[in-house]
Amino acid sequence: MKVLIVEDDTSIAANLYDYLEAGGYEVDVASTGNAGLQMALADSWDAILLDLSLPGMDGLTLCRRLREEAGRDTPVLMLTARDALDDKLEGFVHGADDYLVKPFSLKEVGARLGALIRRYRGQVAAMDLRFADVRLDLSTMAVERAGRPVKLPPKCLQLLRILMQSPGRTFSRAELESEVWGEELPESDTLRTHVYTLRRALCEPGEADVIETLHGVGYRLMATGHDTK
Template sequence: MRILIIEDDPAIAANLYDYLEAAGYAPEHTADGVTGLHRAVSAQWSAILLDVSLPGMDGYTVCRKLREEARRDTPVLMLTAKDTLDDKLAGFGHGADDYLVKPFSLKEVGARLAALIKRHQGQVVPGALRCGDITLDPRTLEVERAGRPVRLPRKCLHLLQLLMGAPGQVLRRAELETAVWGEPLPDSDTLRSHMHTLRRALSADGEATPIETVHGIGYRIGSMSGGASSAGDAP
């Protein structure tokens, strides 16, 4: 998932960048409002971290233009030293989805960011996930393929839920490891082993594997129209 950081303080930007990258996101940084707005509207982002006091164009204006002129609904988390109620109301009034006052905890940034992305993707009150002939009910944790029950270990079930929540998207190895184990793992053997177990269970009746390895990056669940294009077990 791609995250745009619009922040003019080099130290804060570097900390955010390193934290998000370690968590499996794909961050990009700009240091002024004009460039930030250009990048915000010229590419697709899972969320934007937006400072208010920026050179060239302040964050309020960036957010307003993003909403009113570019008509983008990308989740925006404002990060700013402005801490009065009026400041916060101004942020929400210009289109921000959430507001966090500096200094902040990187873990809180991560938690708020994940919540915004889930809400934007409609995952707050989850319904059944479907990809081709595979169905996963997040409430009962039941998985079926073409009507056949599929029994999975807990961590494999979590991996499948992550993949099915972002069909066609490549989820990076570190992103999956952080979501399932709480942190990136020192090597890929654990994730590789769980992916092998997951693939074997989903293809127990000889079906094509639905999970594609994007070598050197991570995994994604395929379109299911003709199976995944790669059946390897390791990125």
């Protein structure tokens, strides 16, 4: 998925770039409104992260021209320090799809961006994640295995969500620890303990393990179980 960041604050742009690229997005950056509009029109994007205050051309004008003059319906998530209701309403009037006030959490940017792209692609049903006979309803965070409810503590729910959003992908320990615990990294065995708890909750006697451990590498979802350590 391709995302364009239009942001003149180099620190914010770099943080967004690194976070989204690590999440599997193909990312490019423009630091002025004029450059942002040119790049938005020169390629096809799954979403645009658009700062409101930009040199050359402000974000509102860019968004309006993108909608009215170019006829592009690319999802736009506006990023701004302006938190007044009138500012937000003005953003929506000019064509923004969503609005996030600085300072913001990178995780919230990722969540809102993913939701915008799913709606744009007509994939709202993707809020209901499934892998094998495991189902996770992201709207309620309810989990089922083969139709039976599975109760999980919050951190295990976060782990399951991450794994189910990219089945088959191997996540390193560092990735999972960063996603779940943020900057307050856990003790060395904490992740392993939570994966063990998640496995125990998902796997009743006779059910296959859906989490594979790649020793020295990380974890991933798989169709049949081999390793339960």
